[in-house]
Every structure is written in C-alpha cells, then in structure tokens.
Amino acid sequence: MAEVNMEQLLNCALCPNLCRCECPVLQATGREAVAPAGKARIASLANEGKLYWDEVMLEAAINCLACRGCTIHCPFPELNLCDELLYSRLPAREQGVNLPSVEPYLNNLRKYSSPYGQKAGALVTENQPGEKAGGQKVLFFNGCTSLANHPGSIEAARSVLVRAGVSFQMIEEDCCGYPAQVWGDEDMVRQLAEENRRKFKDSGAELLVTSCPECWLTFSERYPNLGQELPLEIVDGPTYFLGLIKEGRLEPVEKSVTEAPGPKVVSYHDPCIWARTAEKTAEPREILGAIPGLEIKEPYASGARTRCCGGGSMFQLAFPGTASAVAGRRLQEVPADAVLVTACPFCREGLLQGDKPVWELIEVLDRFFK
Ligand code: SF4
Ligand code: SF4
Numbered sequence: 001m002a003e004v005n006m007e008q009l010l011n012c013a014l015c016p017n018l019c020r021c022e023c024p025v026l027q028a029t030g031r032e033a034v035a036p037a038g039k040a041r042i043a044s045l046a047n048e049g050k051l052y053w054d055e056v057m058l059e060a061a062i063n064c065l066a067c068r069g070c071t072i073h074c075p076f077p078e079l080n081l082c083d084e085l086l087y088s089r090l091p092a093r094e095q096g097v098n099l100p101s102v103e104p105y106l107n108n109l110r111k112y113s114s115p116y117g118q119k120a121g122a123l124v125t126e127n128q129p130g131e132k133a134g135g136q137k138v139l140f141f142n143g144c145t146s147l148a149n150h151p152g153s154i155e156a157a158r159s160v161l162v163r164a165g166v167s168f169q170m171i172e173e174d175c176c177g178y179p180a181q182v183w184g185d186e187d188m189v190r191q192l193a194e195e196n197r198r199k200f201k202d203s204g205a206e207l208l209v210t211s212c213p214e215c216w217l218t219f220s221e222r223y224p225n226l227g228q229e230l231p232l233e234i235v236d237g238p239t240y241f242l243g244l245i246k247e248g249r250l251e252p253v254e255k256s257v258t259e260a261p262g263p264k265v266v267s268y269h270d271p272c273i274w275a276r277t278a279e280k281t282a283e284p285r286e287i288l289g290a291i292p293g294l295e296i297k298e299p300y301a302s303g304a305r306t307r308c309c310g311g312g313s314m315f316q317l318a319f320p321g322t323a324s325a326v327a328g329r330r331l332q333e334v335p336a337d338a339v340l341v342t343a344c345p346f347c348r349e350g351l352l353q354g355d356k357p358v359w360e361l362i363e364v365l366d367r368f369f370k
Contacts, residue, residue: 002225004047004087008079012040019070024308025063028325034063036070036081043088053092058099061089062182065315065326067272067308082313086182093184102183102318109188113174113195115317116148123147123154125170132165132249139205139232140168141219143212144175145345153345156366157211160241163370164249171203176218179314193228201231211237211362213273213344214312238274238283238343241365245290250369252291262367263339263359265295269330269351270306271344279304284343284361291368300333307333311346327351 017037020026026035033042042061045051066082074081092098105115112118123142140161146153154170161168177192196219200208208230210216220234244250266288274280281303288296301307310316310326327350334340334356342348343361351358 002083002087004043005084006044006047008076008081009040009044009047009084009088011076012037012079012081012084013044015075018073018075022069022072022307024065024067024069024310024326024329025322028310028322028329029063031060031063033060039064039085040081043085046091047088053089053095053097055097055099058089058092058097061085061092062099063319063322065272065308065310065312066182067312068276069272069308071276072305090184090186099183099318102314105179105314105317106183106185106188109175109180109185109192113192114144114148115175115179115314116144119144119147119173123151123170124172125158125168127169128162128167130165130167134247135166136206136233137204138166138168139200139203139208140170141208141210141212141215142170142173143210143215143345144173144179145349146212147173149349150345150360153211153348153360153362156360156363160244160250160362160365160369164244166244166249168209169203169205171199174199176212176215178214178218178222179317181218181222182313183318189222190226190228193223193226197223197228197230206232207240208232208234209237209240210234211343211345211360213271213278214346217273217277236274236278236280238280238287238361241362242283242287245287245369250365253368253370263294263341263357263364265297265335265338266341266359266364267297267299267334267338268302269299269309269334269340269342269347270302270304271342271347272306272308272312274343275304275306284341287361287365288341291364294368297335297338299330299335309342309347309350311344311350314346316346316350323350324353327353331356 310323
C-alpha cells in the first residue's frame with residue numbers, strides 16, 4: 001500500500017491557504033472542512049490517531065475532484081494533495097466506515113466490472129486490419145463512462161480510426177479501477193488491474209490509445225505504482241490523433257466550416273489531467289486549428305490554469321449536487337457564442353447541463369476530417 005507523506009500533509013494543513021480561490025469544491029460549497037487545508041487537517045489528524053474516521057470525516061476527506069487546481073498557487077511543488085488524501089483515507093474502509101452514496105457503484109463494479117452497471121453489448125471491434133501501411137497495432141480503450149453514456153463518441157472513434165487506415169481493435173472492457181481506488185477498495189483495484197493486464201496482453205496490441213484521461217493516468221502511473229506494468233505503450237488520444245493528422249492519414253474536409261454542418265465557433269475546455277498532469281494543452285488546439293475556418297475562443301482560465309468541470313474522480317456519482325454547481329460555475333466562463341469542445345468523457349458529462357451543446361474532440365475529428 002502507498003505510504004502517506006506526513007511532512008507534506010502537515011505543510012498543507014498549516015499553510016496560509018493560497019489555493020482557496022482555485023479549489024472548486026470550496027468555491028461551490030463554502031465549507032471550510034472541504035478546503036484543501038481543511039481536508040489535509042482531517043487526514044493528518046487521522047494519520048496521527050488523534051481523530052477517528054466516521055462518515056462525516058470521510059465525506060469531507062473524499063470531497064476532492066483530484067483536479068490539482070490547488071497546485072496553481074501552492075508553495076509546495078512536491079505536494080500531491082489528491083494522492084495524500086486518497087492514501088490517508090484507505091484505513092477508513094478497513095475500519096468499516098464507508099460513504100453510503102458510493103456503495104451501489106462499488107457493488108456494480110464487483111458484479112459487472114463497471115460502476116454504471118451492466119455493460120452495453122456490441123461495442124467490441126474485432127481486429128480491424130489497417131488499410132494504410134505503417135503504425136502499430138492499436139487497442140483503443142473507451143473507458144466505462146463513454147461505454148455507459150456516450151456511445152456516439154465510441155462510434156466516432158471507430159469511424160476516425162477506420163478512415164485513417166489504422167490497424168485497431170476495441171475489446172470487451174473492464175473498468176480501469178480508478179473509481180474503486182477513489183472509494184477505498186484497494187483489493188478491487190488490484191483485481192481489475194490484473195484482469196486488464198491479461199486482456200491487453202492477450203490482444204496482441206502494441207499501443208493502447210485512450211480518450212479518457214482518468215484511464216490514461218491509471219494505466220500509465222497508478223498501475224505501475226501497484227506493481228502492474230502494462231505490456232504495451234500507452235498514449236493519450238489528443239497526441240495520437242494529432243499524429244495521424246501530421247502523418248497525412250487524416251485530412252480536413254475541403255469545405256470550410258461555414259458550409260459544413262457543425263460548430264463554427266468553439267471554445268476548448270482543458271480537462272484537468274490532460275492540462276496539469278499530462279501537459280497536453282497544445283495538441284487539442286492544434287487539431288482544432290487544422291480545421292479551415294473554425295474560430296477558437298478561449299474560456300476564462302484555460303491551459304494549465306483550467307478550472308474543473310466537477311467530473312473528476314467520479315465526483316458526479318458521489319456528490320451530484322456539488323458536481324453540478326462546479327459545472328455551472330465553469331459554464332459561466334465559456335464565451336456565450338461558442339460551442340464547447342472537450343477531450344474527456346467526464347468533462348462532457350459534467351458540462352452537459354442546460355441547453356449548451358458539448359462536443360468531444362473525437363466527434364469534431366469525425367465531423368471535420370476525412
Ligand atoms: S494545497 Fe498548497 S496552497 Fe493549498 S493549503 Fe495545501 S499547501 Fe497550502
Ligand atoms: S485537487 Fe481540486 S478539489 Fe481537490 S483540494 Fe485541490 S483544488 Fe480542491
């Protein structure tokens with residue numbers, strides 16, 4: 001089990017809280033207990049045995065989107081508060097203290113290997129031989145949120161990969177396991193990691209591409225931390241698809257956006273993990289910039305200073321009210337005349353409220369590239 005870094009936690013617990021204005025859950029709720037330093041105090045006191053986990057304490061400590069917005073002004077560059085909170089609260093479950101709102105989703109994970117319940121059928125694509133030479137054999141991983149709620153983005157990915165002549169497959173997916181880690185069930189995370197590793201190896205693929213930032217981070221960082229190195233290269237969707245454009249395997253349609261159906265003005269919302277952890281802020285903009293005539297307007301706070309949509313860490317399942325308030329605040333920062341584009345199924349889910357359309361980057365690729 002990963003160890004808690006008490007020095008970092010205490011730094012945070014006693015710090016002057018420069019991050020307050022960037023923490024979306026504090027901004028949305030106004031609750032001092034869920035401010036970054038508030039959660040760090042609970043976690044450090046629990047680690048020192050001065051406070052016992054109960055439902056109230058656990059609810060506060062788990063009230064984190066793992067958006068890393070707090071890192072923008074934080075004076076401690078080594079601090080990963082999201083992980084420290086996650087490791088600190090693991091003993092809660094061992095002591096029989098759980099968050100009732102997530103138990104149905106954990107039961108779904110146990111039964112169906114997806115927090116959303118029974119998986120949709122007919123989404124598997126057998127080995128699709130690439131028509132254009134070159135490139136590795138790709139396994140495209142959709143992630144449980146797209147599988148459950150956005151079959152359109154799966155069809156878009158399939159159609160773009162076929163058009164680019166990529167040799168690829170989509171398999172019967174199990175959840176990457178991150179939801180179980182967030183909710184404190186380490187045994188289930190290990191079980192899902194082992195099962196995914198076996199499936200990836202059996203697929204014979206050389207490259208795993210995913211459009212889900214949580215899956216990408218889990219496969220590339222969290223699995224190795226659990227001793228589960230995957231037997232294939234892992235790449236994020238924005239980088240991979242930009243590579244296909246640069247190789248000339250995808251070309252923008254000749255018609256300008258003014259003639260083709262679809263958005264004319266877009267605003268790109270940077271998902272927290274792509275922007276702050278993977279540092280992928282240029283790639284999506286390069287893809288959008290390659291579409292002739294498409295106007296791009298930046299939202300207030302973009303790139304590495306992006307603000308969370310409320311969907312990180314499966315927050316919308318555990319805390320739907322706060323998630324919705326966080327998304328509502330973010331939507332106010334988007335130019336009113338622009339169609340919102342993002343590159344994360346959780347962001348899309350979080351921001352899809354009211355009458356504002358939200359597109360995933362893969363759907364834009366499907367619409368504007370041949
Ligand atoms: S996250 Fe950083 S800035 Fe915020 S309270 Fe903790 S140590 Fe201070
Ligand atoms: S990661 Fe995001 S939600 Fe969590 S404490 Fe930091 S700013 Fe707040």
